[in-house]
Amino acid sequence: MAEVKLEGVSHRYEGARAHTLENLDLSVASGGCHALLGSSGAGKTTLLNLLSGLELPSSGCILFDGEDVSKLDAGRRNVAQVFQFPVLYESLDVARNLEFPLKTRGMPRRDRQARAVEVAGRLGIEELLGRRARELSLFEKQLVAIGRALVRPDVALVLLDEPLTAVEPARKWQLRRVLKQAQQELGATMIYVTHDQTEALTFAEQISVLHQGEVVQTGSPTDLFERPASEYVAEFVGSPGMNLVPGEVRDGSLLVHGHALGIRVAEAPGACTVGFRPEWARAISAGSDGPGVPAQVTDTRTQGVRQRRPVGVVRAKLGEREVSLRQALDVTTGDAVILQLDQLVAFRGGAYLQGWSRVEDGTYARA
Amino acid sequence: MRRASNWLLWGYCVYLVLPLYWLVTMALRNNQDIVAGLEVIPANPTLANFAEIFGNPVWYQGFANSLSYVVLNTLISVLVALPAAYAFSRYRFMGDRHLFFWLLTNRMAPPAVFLLPFFQLYSAIGLFDTPLAVALAHCLFTVPLAVWILEGFMSAVPRSLDEMARLDGHRLGYFFLRIFLPTIRGGVGVAVFFCFMFSWVELLLARTLTGSEAKPIVVVMTRTVSASGMDWGVLAAAGVLTIVPGVAVVWFVRRHLVKGFALGRV
Numbered sequence: 001m002a003e004v005k006l007e008g009v010s011h012r013y014e015g016a017r018a019h020t021l022e023n024l025d026l027s028v029a030s031g032g033c034h035a036l037l038g039s040s041g042a043g044k045t046t047l048l049n050l051l052s053g054l055e056l057p058s059s060g061c062i063l064f065d066g067e068d069v070s071k072l073d074a075g076r077r078n079v080a081q082v083f084q085f086p087v088l089y090e091s092l093d094v095a096r097n098l099e100f101p102l103k104t105r106g107m108p109r110r111d112r113q114a115r116a117v118e119v120a121g122r123l124g125i126e127e128l129l130g131r132r133a134r135e136l137s138l139f140e141k142q143l144v145a146i147g148r149a150l151v152r153p154d155v156a157l158v159l160l161d162e163p164l165t166a167v168e169p170a171r172k173w174q175l176r177r178v179l180k181q182a183q184q185e186l187g188a189t190m191i192y193v194t195h196d197q198t199e200a201l202t203f204a205e206q207i208s209v210l211h212q213g214e215v216v217q218t219g220s221p222t223d224l225f226e227r228p229a230s231e232y233v234a235e236f237v238g239s240p241g242m243n244l245v246p247g248e249v250r251d252g253s254l255l256v257h258g259h260a261l262g263i264r265v266a267e268a269p270g271a272c273t274v275g276f277r278p279e280w281a282r283a284i285s286a287g288s289d290g291p292g293v294p295a296q297v298t299d300t301r302t303q304g305v306r307q308r309r310p311v312g313v314v315r316a317k318l319g320e321r322e323v324s325l326r327q328a329l330d331v332t333t334g335d336a337v338i339l340q341l342d343q344l345v346a347f348r349g350g351a352y353l354q355g356w357s358r359v360e361d362g363t364y365a366r367a
Numbered sequence: 368m369r370r371a372s373n374w375l376l377w378g379y380c381v382y383l384v385l386p387l388y389w390l391v392t393m394a395l396r397n398n399q400d401i402v403a404g405l406e407v408i409p410a411n412p413t414l415a416n417f418a419e420i421f422g423n424p425v426w427y428q429g430f431a432n433s434l435s436y437v438v439l440n441t442l443i444s445v446l447v448a449l450p451a452a453y454a455f456s457r458y459r460f461m462g463d464r465h466l467f468f469w470l471l472t473n474r475m476a477p478p479a480v481f482l483l484p485f486f487q488l489y490s491a492i493g494l495f496d497t498p499l500a501v502a503l504a505h506c507l508f509t510v511p512l513a514v515w516i517l518e519g520f521m522s523a524v525p526r527s528l529d530e531m532a533r534l535d536g537h538r539l540g541y542f543f544l545r546i547f548l549p550t551i552r553g554g555v556g557v558a559v560f561f562c563f564m565f566s567w568v569e570l571l572l573a574r575t576l577t578g579s580e581a582k583p584i585v586v587v588m589t590r591t592v593s594a595s596g597m598d599w600g601v602l603a604a605a606g607v608l609t610i611v612p613g614v615a616v617v618w619f620v621r622r623h624l625v626k627g628f629a630l631g632r633v
Contacts, residue, residue: 054530075536083527091549104536 001189002064002156003030004051009060011046020046021213024060028191028206033183035192035200038210039236044193047210048159051191053077064156080149081159085166086141088133094120094144095129098151105152119151122182139171146179150186158183160192164199176203197237209233225277226367231350234275240313243281243323245293247274247346254346257318261291261341263356263364273347278326280344283314283337291362292338293318297331343367387610393603401599416604426605429587434612436498436573436583437566440505444562445555447506448513453543455514456521457529467518470511478572481507486575496578504572509562516561519630520554521547553623560620564613584609 006026012019021043028034038044049055050062053074062070069077080101088097098116107115120126125143128136136144142163149158163179164172180203183190194200200207201221208218209232217229228234234242248255248271254263256274283297295316303312310329315322316337323339331337345355345367355367393401395412420426454460455467485504489495494503528550532542548555573583588605617624 052530052534054533074530074533075538079534081531081534083525083531085525085527087525087527087531089546101535 001030001187003066004028004157004189004191005061005063005066007061007063009050009057009062011050011055012058013046019058019213021050021057024213024215026208026215026218028189030065030189031187032206033180033190033192033204035194035204035207036210037194037197037200037207037237039195042210043213044195044210045161046213048081048161048191048193051157052079052081052159078152078154078156079159080152080155080157081161082142082145082149082163084162086138086145088141088144088148090132090134092133093129094125094131094133094136097133097144098129098147101148101152115151115153116147119147119182119186122150122185123147123178138166139168139175142167142175143178146175146182150182150188155188158188158190160190162194162196163192164194164196172199179203197239201237209236211236227345227352227355228275229352231273231275231347234345234347238277240278240324242275242277242345243321244273244275244347245318245321245323247272256293256341256344257321259291259293261293261364265346265354267348267353270348272353274344275347276323276341276344278313278324281323281325281339281341282327283316283325283331283335283339285331286336286338292340294336294338295323297333297335297337298322299333300329300331302329390603390606390610393599394607396600398598398600416600417608419601420604420608425587426584426601429582429584430608432498432577432581433567433573433583433585436501436505436581437563437612439498439502440509440566441559441562443502443506444509444513445558447510448517448558449548449555451510452514452517452521453547455518457526467514470514473511474508478508478569482572482575485572489576495576496580498581500576501573501581501583502566504576505562505566505569509565512561512565513558516558516627517551517554519627520551520557523630524550553620553626556620556623557627560616560624563616567609567613 004027006024009021009024009026010019011021024047026034036044036047046055050057053069053072053076057070060070061068064077089100092100095113095116098119099112102112102115117126117129120129123143123146125140125147128140128144133141133144146163149155149160160179164175167175176199182188192200192203201224204221206218206220207224208215209224210216211232217224217233219227219229224233224237228237228242231244235244245257247257249265249267249269251269252264252266253260254265254272254274283295284292286294295318297314298317299315301313301315302310305311306328311327312329314325314327314329314331316325316339318339325339341358343355343357346353356364357367359365392406392409394416395414396406396409397411397413397415400406400409400411420430455463481504485500486495489500494500524547528546529542532546537546568585570585574586574589577583577586584605588602588609
């Protein structure tokens, strides 16, 4: 298990005009579980290949436990990878597949077998050991592939490249739990790459959001929800993402879409963007008490029932912008409503400025 | 409707099998019976014709010659095509697509075009009338074919297999021989089949580039008009034996052939 550090890593493919990754810093604690989240084309696969050594960085350092491995080839970095679609040596049986990575590192036969059985036990696949790899289902194959990655006791880093894509939805939870358990028991350092935020948010302790070849934010799932570093992260994380509406700082107070909510700010006057998550706001019928932002309901979508009342997503129009609210469906399409915000954040120039949440007496305090 | 199509199918099968059947029955009859008249089932079946072939050096030497250049050609083609196909499938290099297409266009030239240059060249360097001469000439056609087939099978194998092997610490040679080759063995079978069949049935180059020493079986068969007239029975027996290697190879690769067709490369 190793602590992994990337310092100013850049990569440009031969013949390409632009850098795929630029000046990237990343740090993963030994035994930690880190997710890389980004849409396709953000540079996730390139970063993965740099970590595994299939590609060498154009500049910058990759450190495993403080040792520079940037120039080492894949075979000498002691990194294991689980691919999107399970890759096994199809002609061998499961036990041999598990032993293979140990064989190339010169471990004696008896130790190899013992280790393969141990890892299979951790993953709950002992009964597959004698089967041929090509006879397994996709789910079983992926389990074996994960076993292969975890089998080397001294493996520095385990890379997971969207390992749940090929698995049917109903078994994703199961595989994720097995994976996480094995990670904790074996103490492996893991980097999990995905474009699926649910996977990233439920699996990893720390998440780095990748955008256009750069890490735009690293933090815990709560950090990403509560304090997104930029408007991009705010919209990208969460489903639906954060609502963004125009705001302004005037005379030391924050206006949301032109309406004062009684929030005092010390920032310089000027335009800003106000963001709130669908869970942070509630549309109530116009005429109710308390400060709010007037809006008009354009659509409602039932997603369930709670205490015999329908709940779901309310879409409302706020001037030009449409926002989503997750709440009880006690308003209908066409209603004039006011939006009460429990929590909100402000961005200026695309970057995070400040956040507030409502306290009991109806006023706002800085979060 | 159903009945009609059934009859049509059976009719077509008979049409396909009839010449084969006739060849086999002819091989089992003596010359007098063959010339005498129509006989669907041989009245006096005999193996004398086959005995003649296995006893006469002109005949069995012909078979040996054919087999030696065909096997040589298949070996060279597949050994050359394997690394070439791997390169086309896994690496991007300057002009790779054009080169790949050019390989295919090579197959569009009729073998007759190359007769004269090969004949002149081989005579000059002393290769004329050897199995190697025919094998090399056939390689001009079979190597592109094998590359084309193998590339299809290799590209169907996900690249992550290569990457995993690299992470496991295998060198390219070990990976290629011990992991990759077993994965695409079906493709190798199909490539072997097509190289073998091309070389086995090709007559023009084989006849022109050999004299008396390396005379192939197909040429022996065209020269069986002797003083006593045509030796029908022996000729038919030779025909039957000529079909056997092809049938054997088809039998071994029949399952992989289907996959090859599915990949659109055969």
